[in-house]
Amino acid sequence: MSKAASRATIGLNGQPLPILPPDRDARVWARLVRVMFYTPGFMAILLIKTGEPAGFGISVELLMLASASAIVAGMFIGTQSTAGGATASSRVGNWSGALVLELLSAVPFLTALPSLFHELATSNLLHAAAPTAIDTSLGASELLPLVAVLPFVLYQLSGFGTMSYVLPRAVDWVVNMAIVLLIVVSYYFNRTSDFANERHAVGLLVIIMALTVIYGVLKLRTLQAAYDLNAPPEPEPKKKDKKDKKDKKHKHEHDDDAPEAAPAS
Numbered sequence: 001m002s003k004a005a006s007r008a009t010i011g012l013n014g015q016p017l018p019i020l021p022p023d024r025d026a027r028v029w030a031r032l033v034r035v036m037f038y039t040p041g042f043m044a045i046l047l048i049k050t051g052e053p054a055g056f057g058i059s060v061e062l063l064m065l066a067s068a069s070a071i072v073a074g075m076f077i078g079t080q081s082t083a084g085g086a087t088a089s090s091r092v093g094n095w096s097g098a099l100v101l102e103l104l105s106a107v108p109f110l111t112a113l114p115s116l117f118h119e120l121a122t123s124n125l126l127h128a129a130a131p132t133a134i135d136t137s138l139g140a141s142e143l144l145p146l147v148a149v150l151p152f153v154l155y156q157l158s159g160f161g162t163m164s165y166v167l168p169r170a171v172d173w174v175v176n177m178a179i180v181l182l183i184v185v186s187y188y189f190n191r192t193s194d195f196a197n198e199r200h201a202v203g204l205l206v207i208i209m210a211l212t213v214i215y216g217v218l219k220l221r222t223l224q225a226a227y228d229l230n231a232p233p234e235p236e237p238k239k240k241d242k243k244d245k246k247d248k249k250h251k252h253e254h255d256d257d258a259p260e261a262a263p264a265s
Contacts, residue, residue: 017225017230022167026080026094036070036105039109047119056201062112069104073097088225096217101161103209110152111183111202113145115190166219178208
């Protein structure tokens with residue numbers, strides 16, 4: 001296994017260089033863009049066909065936001081470049097797209113899941129053959145979709161997420177706790193049919209996510225620009241001298257053609 005080249009930590013000015021996220025495979029994020037585009041859109045259509053309009057709350061809007069944000073994330077990821085002519089913006093395209101996917105696709109999708117599950121579980125259309133089944137309470141099992149929020153928070157707070165590279169650790173914790181709190185509060189308002197307050201809670205959540213994405217993308221670009229300005233030049237890969245290689249080949253052929261020494265008598 002080849003050893004990956006490590007980044008420089010001290011710049012030409014003697015100051016520590018900005019800490020940037022690790023290089024990531026853009027192909028993986030591009031595949032996730034397709035998943036996040038189709039899945040929420042399909043579930044929104046399913047909710048419209050099987051749910052009751054009075055119980056939608058803001059679930060459909062959240063699912064469509066998740067789907068539309070995936071397109072924007074794909075645009076960021078498509079600009080990723082480290083080749084000739086690459087700028088500070090193009091060097092952070094992959095990280096910026098990941099930030100959009102994490103906060104404006106995954107968070108709205110996770111917010112919509114609990115109320116979506118409740119709508120499907122109590123749909124008149126799905127239970128037309130057994131109308132009495134609608135009155136059967138699922139109890140605590142309706143909270144199962146909320147469990148998906150826990151690994152997402154673990155993903156963010158354990159250093160896997162892109163947000164941890166642009167926000168101080170304390171602020172990162174506050175934002176993630178706000179995500180969990182607002183998702184739970186919005187679900188409570190949805191179950192109590194308090195759709196006005198549900199919209200307020202979800203609206204606040206989306207505003208926080210949008211502001212964090214804007215700040216994060218600009219911060220990543222600033223960090224990359226500072227890194228490029230002060231980073232020492234990377235050592236060029238060693239290239240074999242064609243002339244030396246040719247001389248060695250000629251010498252090897254000359255040695256092969258030389259007559260063998262006569263054996264001693």
